[in-house]
Amino acid sequence: MxxxxxxxxxxxxxxxxxxxxxxxxxxxxxxxxxxxxxxxxxxxxxxxxxxxxxxxxxxxxxxxxxxxxxxxxxxxxxxxxxxxxxxxxxxxxxxxxxxxxxxxxxxxxxxxxxxxxxxxxxxxxxxxxxxxxxxxxxxxxxxxxxxxxxxxxxxxxxxxxxxxxxxxxxxxxxxxxxxxxxxxxxxxxxxxxxxxxxxxxxxxxxxxxxxxxxxxxxxxxxxxxxxxxxxFFSGVQDAWRVALRCAESGEDFGELARLLGEATAEVHATLARVMPTVDASSDEIETAVAQMHRRFDLAVEAVPELEAMRDDVTEVYAHAGTVQWPRMQRIHGDYHLGQVLAVPDRGWVLLDFEGEPLRSLDERNLPDLPQRDLAGMLRSFDYVSGALSVRAGREVGREWADAARDAFLAGYLSNLAAQDVVEAVGRDDLAALLRAYELDKAVYETLYEAQHRPEWLPIPVMAVQRLSAPDAAHAAASVERSR
Structure with a gap:
């Protein structure tokens, strides 16, 4: 041996x-x-x-x-x-x-x-x-x-x-x-x-x-x-390729994004029914927010230009810690367009539920907020426009990404209502949580891009700036427009 x-x-x-x-x-x-x-x-x-x-x-x-x-x-x-x-x-x-x-x-x-x-x-x-x-x-x-x-x-x-x-x-x-x-x-x-x-x-x-x-x-x-x-589904494409093709050609992705939101809501509702759910305790909220702060500290070490945004980022995270949180449940955990397949006669099919690779297995097996999944998909839409921007050498596709996120959230919320899932948390609180989790995801992306794809680093850095800006109502506006 x-x-x-x-x-x-x-x-x-x-x-x-x-x-x-x-x-x-x-x-x-x-x-x-x-x-x-x-x-x-x-x-x-x-x-x-x-x-x-x-x-x-x-x-x-x-x-x-x-x-x-x-x-x-x-x-x-x-x-x-x-x-x-x-x-x-x-x-x-x-x-x-x-x-x-x-x-x-x-x-x-x-x-x-x-x-x-x-x-x-x-x-x-x-x-x-x-x-x-x-x-x-x-x-x-x-x-x-x-x-x-x-x-x-x-x-x-x-x-x-x-x-x-x-x-x-x-x-x-x-x-x-x-x-x-x-x-x-x-x-x-x-x-x-x-x-x-x-x-x-x-x-x-x-x-x-x-x-x-x-x-x-x-x-x-x-x-x-x-x-x-x-x-195994042979000969099918993942949602990333479908979305990128639509964005490149100027084809409307709104209906497909809405159906993706519906599929996501269906999976969340099913997981909440067949797996344990828990109320978010004050300790769990403090831990979640502390992890966001810690991730930002690590990102600043890798990308020093983020330091100028610290006060704004801190305020977004702090606000998320003061609002009401929905019940925590099992979620996908690393949700983006590449984790979804477009399957004929079946619609959108989700894959790879392992969760975020940098989190421990114990963490990935804990109930979490559905907003983590939603934030991951919203960031994925942003990456479609970002990929086109890297190729073009200038920012393009911003309107496409915003339209896709609105349609996705609209499909998600409407399907939750159709399944009689009652939202026990107000829209302002949900918007604050979604903004914090999307910002946290963008911060995570800066760490990844700085280490693996420096040419893509501007995509998450611009997102951190946009999502943390004091006058940003990015997540709130998306939730509001989708209702």
């Missing part, structure tokens, strides 16, 4: 989902489990999944790395090639399991058969127990092929093509492999499963999940989600 760990230590920093760019100083095997190799593919020697972490930096995540060991002369996807391993003295090819169909096939079978694997202890590390849990009534066809979904950063999704016994294509699956694993429930699994179980058409049908039990070096025995599988 030492040869494999050495290869992984060199390979991990090259992966988009790996936190940081440093080679692990002391890569440690936390645990592992093996999946059955296919009988009809004799080039596969072993399918194993390792949980590893950098023992020299215990604050870094524990990573899940599926691996397939194949004969060196087998056909390999070079994008998933890790290196040449040594097995019992023989040379073999070590492949990232996400790129190898043998792993995808085995994990689908584990879920569909409601299988369980009680992991045997590996040299220097305890075994990992894993359990396949299909959605009640879920059926899977025969595995045909698999490929990686390109463009992801924090996880790896595998598109699995399936077929019926007669060879006809069946509904494909998307299998999301969580790379950084954490003890506890992953909201991407729990929230989408709850929505699907309620009969909601606003999320893809769920196929099932893989959960695991392992020995965490700090916490002892823990459990969490390893894999989540659901139906």
């Amino acid at each position: 030492s040869n494999v760990m050495s290869l992984l230590a060199q390979w991990l920093p090259q992966q988009r989902w790996f936190a940081g760019d440093q080679t692990p100083q002391q890569l440690e095997l936390v645990g592992s489990y093996e999946l059955p190799a296919p009988d009809d593919d004799t080039s596969v020697r072993l399918i194993t999944v390792a949980l590893v972490r950098d023992a020299a930096r215990p604050e870094t995540p524990t990573y899940q790395v599926p691996m397939v060991i194949r004969d060196v002369d087998a056909h390999l996807d070079t994008r998933g090639y890790i290196g040449a391993a040594t097995e019992h003295g023989d040379r073999a090819a070590l492949v990232d399991g996400a790129h190898d169909p043998a792993f995808a096939r085995a994990i689908i079978a584990l879920i569909g058969d409601e299988g369980q694997i009680i992991g045997a202890d590996a040299p220097g590390a305890p075994g990992v127990d894993v359990y396949g849990q299909p959605m009640p009534g879920a059926r899977v066809a025969e595995f045909a092929s698999s490929r990686i979904l390109q463009g992801e950063q924090s996880n790896t999704s595998i598109i699995c093509e399936l077929q019926h016994e007669n060879g006809d294509p069946a509904v494909p699956l998307i299998v999301k492999v969580f790379r950084a694993i954490h003890p506890g429930d992953n909201p991407d699994v729990t929230l989408q499963t709850a929505l699907a179980a309620s009969g909601s058409l606003r999320v893809p049908p769920t196929f099932g999940q893989v959960t695991g039990v392992w020995q965490d070096p700090e916490r002892g025995q823990v459990s969490g989600h390893f894999v989540f599988a659901q139906e």
Whole structure:
């Protein structure tokens, strides 16, 4: 295993989902489990999944790395090639399991058969127990092929093509492999499963999940989600591409934005019905506002020009802490146009309920304000016009973004009313909260852009200035116009 760990230590920093760019100083095997190799593919020697972490930096995540060991002369996807391993003295090819169909096939079978694997202890590390849990009534066809979904950063999704016994294509699956694993429930699994179980058409049908039990070096025995599988919608576009195309061509997006608001309200109402809700306590309000202030402090360190806006930002946050808050509930948590698909005969479908990546799993599993989701989508409309502005070298699309936000909020509020969801908070208080959360989101974006896309930094900086200006009634006006 030492040869494999050495290869992984060199390979991990090259992966988009790996936190940081440093080679692990002391890569440690936390645990592992093996999946059955296919009988009809004799080039596969072993399918194993390792949980590893950098023992020299215990604050870094524990990573899940599926691996397939194949004969060196087998056909390999070079994008998933890790290196040449040594097995019992023989040379073999070590492949990232996400790129190898043998792993995808085995994990689908584990879920569909409601299988369980009680992991045997590996040299220097305890075994990992894993359990396949299909959605009640879920059926899977025969595995045909698999490929990686390109463009992801924090996880790896595998598109699995399936077929019926007669060879006809069946509904494909998307299998999301969580790379950084954490003890506890992953909201991407729990929230989408709850929505699907309620009969909601606003999320893809769920196929099932893989959960695991392992020995965490700090916490002892823990459990969490390893894999989540659901139906895959082929040939559809996300809302970002649809909105950007409309903005580029001058096409009206108002009706689509209104329908998106309705879909968002439907999801919020369903989550409030099937998941716990709580009243916002004074401590929770103080904590939420304090987090906004802390995020602004971090943003000022990265973007010093924000310091000139501190007094105005502080006033917006302080006002939000004095108004009445609605009940807190489970929400999407990282809502933007890229998290929504335009699906024929189904409308807008929401994806990726993991929540904001920089927040801890414990935080992402807490009830929150729906205004966080609304603010995220409003900022996404602003980014459409911002993307056009970056391309044009001047600000364009401002009217388009304002019209989209108005239509979105109108659809949201009207659908809440249609579902008999009574607003217990006045419109002025809701507007104050929405303004604070949209400002907080823009501040978060300045941190991200400063680190990753400096050429896009003016987009959130201008938003912070606009939303914090004393005479700004941006959120309030949007709420008022949408009623």
